[in-house]
Amino acid sequence: GHLINAAAFAKSHLPDNCKAIYGIQALRKRAQMFSGETPVCMLVYTRINLATDTTEIQFHYGTGARARNNRWMPLSEGLIWLAKQRDITSDEVWLRDNFETQTRKFLAETRENDPQAVVLVDWGTLRGLWRNLTDENLHNAPSLGNLPLAQAFPEMSFVRVRYGFNAKVNVRGKSTNYYEAIRYEGTSKVLTGDTYSDEYTTTTQRLVEITEPTSGIYRAHHFIGMMTPRKTSPTKRGLSCLPLYTNVQKGQGRRRNRIDF
DSSP: OBOTTHHHHHHTTSOTTOOEEEEEEEEEEOOOTTTTOOOEEEEEEEEEETTTTEEEEEEEEEETTEEEEOOOEEHHHHHHHHHTOOOOOOOHHHHHHHHHHHHHHHHHHHHHHOTTOEEEEEHHHHTTTOTTSSGGGTTSOOEETTEEHHHHSTTOEEEEEEOGGGOOOOOEEEEEEEEEEEEEETTEEEEEEEEEEEEEEEEOOOOEEEEOTTTOOEEEEEEEEESSOOSOOOSOTTTTTSOOEEEEOTTTOOEEEEOOO
């Protein structure tokens, strides 16, 4: 669970007093057929400790009628602990009933120790549990149940991380390259004063912050982020987004691929 130079990277991107990068996700394990197993679900909270560049993990789960959680552990130790467990009984119903309570507890403890924390929300596993943090509800201030995030955690930042087929937001950016013309005089290069710019749109991994449409007021530092760029093509540069097709010429008995402009 060691991340090389995590603190050095975070120093130029995160608030100065941020001690760790936190994560919230739901873990669902389906039962294998003919094994006698039962499905198991739990909540997983993680943090990247920027003081040590290490990943730590904490599990919240149910045994019988009780909700439990263990202490913060290094990632390797936590995975070993998880493999030894045989009495976890929490399922999807337990997730729905306990998500808000357990997450409030986690965020409250985080606020006490790290008030400017950055929290990554795994949208792929939590979108059915965190109902107030959805695309359809962007016009309202984000909340956890009836707890407004802006009031309860005013200095914390929440990043809803999207990935896979459910990541339907294509974040586009404009890229511009500038070139200066030169001419050769003997063995020397002389600038001619002419410039050329090459501009095109492309996907980007920057975070998008959700604000008021009119006033631009920040809503509890609510962001949307993409894990990887979507597979889209630039709109300029020789119409390179056009697909390749096969052209068959009569009498030659061969195929060749070309792009028509």
